[in-house]
Amino acid sequence: QQQVKQSPQSLIVQKGGISIINCAYENTAFDYFPWYQQFPGKGPALLIAIRPDVSEKKEGRFTISFNKSAKQFSLHIMDSQPGDSATYFCAAYRRGGADGLTFGKGTHLIIQP
Amino acid sequence: NAGVTQTPKFQVLKTGQSMTLQCAQDMNHEYMSWYRQDPGMGLRLIHYSVGAGITDQGEVPNGYNVSRSTTEDFPLRLLSAAPSQTSVYFCASSYHRRDEFNTEAFFGQGTRLTVV
Numbered sequence: 608q609q610q611v612k613q614s615p616q617s618l619i620v621q622k623g624g625i626s627i628i629n630c631a632y633e634n635t636a637f638d639y640f641p642w643y644q645q646f647p648g649k650g651p652a653l654l655i656a657i658r659p660d661v662s663e664k665k666e667g668r669f670t671i672s673f674n675k676s677a678k679q680f681s682l683h684i685m686d687s688q689p690g691d692s693a694t695y696f697c698a699a700y701r702r703g704g705a706d707g708l709t710f711g712k713g714t715h716l717i718i719q720p
Numbered sequence: 721n722a723g724v725t726q727t728p729k730f731q732v733l734k735t736g737q738s739m740t741l742q743c744a745q746d747m748n749h750e751y752m753s754w755y756r757q758d759p760g761m762g763l764r765l766i767h768y769s770v771g772a773g774i775t776d777q778g779e780v781p782n783g784y785n786v787s788r789s790t791t792e793d794f795p796l797r798l799l800s801a802a803p804s805q806t807s808v809y810f811c812a813s814s815y816h817r818r819d820e821f822n823t824e825a826f827f828g829q830g831t832r833l834t835v836v
Contacts, residue, residue: 613762641824650724650830651810651827653824653825656824700823707751707768707778707812707814707825708823710755710763710764712761713763
């Protein structure tokens with residue numbers, strides 16, 4: 608049972624464009640939604656996160672949009688740069704849950720110069 | 721601070737061999753976990769621990785054992801390696817306060833394991 612569905616699996620965006628990655632979750636008990644960024648040969652690292660009591664969170668060029676009723680959230684990367692090329696994972700967490708983060712399958716993002 | 725340290729970085733095993741992947745963290749985190757990463761499959765939870773002496777199974781526990789004798793260390797043991805266990809393994813740690821949202825997981829650099 609895949610509790611967090613992520614799309615697309617891969618994405619190619621031109622430099623300066625907007626990259627959009629979408630995720631949907633099933634478990635309404637989830638109450639924390641982080642995005643992790645992974646560069647080749649490295650472990651994932653926290654990029655940005657949102658709680659369900661807000662609809663949007665912005666940090667620099669990165670924005671999370673959250674739709675609680677649709678059980679969906681998305682990552683937008685504005686003015687995408689070649690250095691943003693990486694694999695991005697959405698995740699969900701249930702506060703108080705012992706089993707940690709549930710990850711989506713990841714999106715391989717390539718920003719073309 | 722070193723963060724989360726995994727050893728070894730690379731390993732080749734023959735089918736049936738056993739080995740232990742080491743993971744250590746110096747952030748005094750209660751929660752530690754092991755994931756495996758396979759192409760197109762994302763990060764799948766193998767085992768996790770909410771504190772010393774407490775471990776539990778994740779999504780894909782078969783063929784793996786863990787123990788947590790100290791807060792710092794969380795080794796992952798492969799009892800009898802199989803080709804299906806060829807993967808990249810990540811250890812992660814985080815705080816685990818049930819009334820807070822501060823659950824940033826810190827990952828190690830990974831162990832790339834090949835079973836032939």
